[in-house]
Amino acid sequence: MPSVKSIVSTVKAEFDRDMLVGLLKEGSTPRDKALLYFLSYGFRIGEILSRKFSDLEDKGEYTIVKLWSDETKTRESRRQFVSKECMNVLRSYHATLREKQKNSLYLFPGETSPKTHVAGHLSKVAAGDSLKKLFISHGLKDTAREIFSPHGLRTFAENQMREAGLNDTFTKQIVGHSAKTEDSYKGWQAIEKAWVAKCLTKMTWLRPTEIALVENPETRKELDLLKAKVTELTTPEGLLKALKQAYLIEGSLPGEIPNKKLELAKKIQKQLEDDQGQPDVGQVDDASSKVSN
DSSP: OOOOOOOOOOEEOOOOHHHHHHHHHSSOOHHHHHHHHHHTTTOOHHHHHTOBGGGEEEOSSEEEEEEOGGGSTTSOOEEEEEEHHHHHHHHHHHTTSOTTTTTOSBSSEEEEOTTTOOEEEOOHHHHHHHHHHHHHHTTOOOOSSEEOOTTHHHHHHHHHHHHHTOOHHHHHHHHTOSOOOOGGGSOHHHHHHHHHHHTTTTSOOSSOOOOOOOOOHHHHHHHHHHHHHHHHHTSHHHHHHHHHHHHHHTTTSOTHHHHHHHHHHHHHHHHHHHHHSSOOHHHHHHHHHHHHO
16 A cells, blocks of 8 residues: 655744734844835735835835836736835945945845946845744744745735725735736725825834823813912912811811911911011911810
8 A cells, every 4th residue: 555645734824013023123133124124014025125226206204115017926016105114224224234235226235246346136045044043033933834934924914904994905906916907907096095094104013102192171170279279388378278277177186186286387387487577476376266266
């Protein structure tokens, strides 16, 4: 009998937001950090490595990345959109480049050609190996069933866009999963508008969470009253008034407590005499009569 070998199917492991943020913040090189950020928007690794600066259209708060039909897997042109934060990460990476690489036309330059003295783009093998080491260093190791690869970030990007409210058709067109359609019929202006409205502020991974605080009117009223009372207590007259009110409220307590407060009031009055001159004896006498009664 011929032996039957069991076939174990493997799938690409999915990334979640916490995994991505951890990779971006801890242990990644400036290049890996920039590459991860772009991949988190749904690019295939070969697509983003082959992007030139001439393929970018800066829109201020976001950037359009243009992909051409002869360079994509589906042989269709498309547009992808990345945040300003993503572009800032890319600029930080370029600030670390050697002089010979800074004249490269590519977002991710590779080695400089000895003939042209111009850097081509980073190879898929070099980029993939570097990211694989980063994944492993964060405990994202392959198993018999799951493999962590840059391609898994495409699924992450799709999930993030859907969770942000972008419809499924637009999401697939952005990442290049849609059925073959003439580029002129895809309505890229509508797709761009929808992505900006729904995804731009939600698909930034490094900035602190912004919390909008809504003031409670009742809390504001109580705070204003408290401030007024504190202000009143900073004046001699206000302090004596507060003591007088306390005596009235606590008049039924045992005698030693009001007596001690009366002594305190006299000390305060004496301090006021030293600080301001002639005391207002009537106020202390009045307080004394209230306590004794």
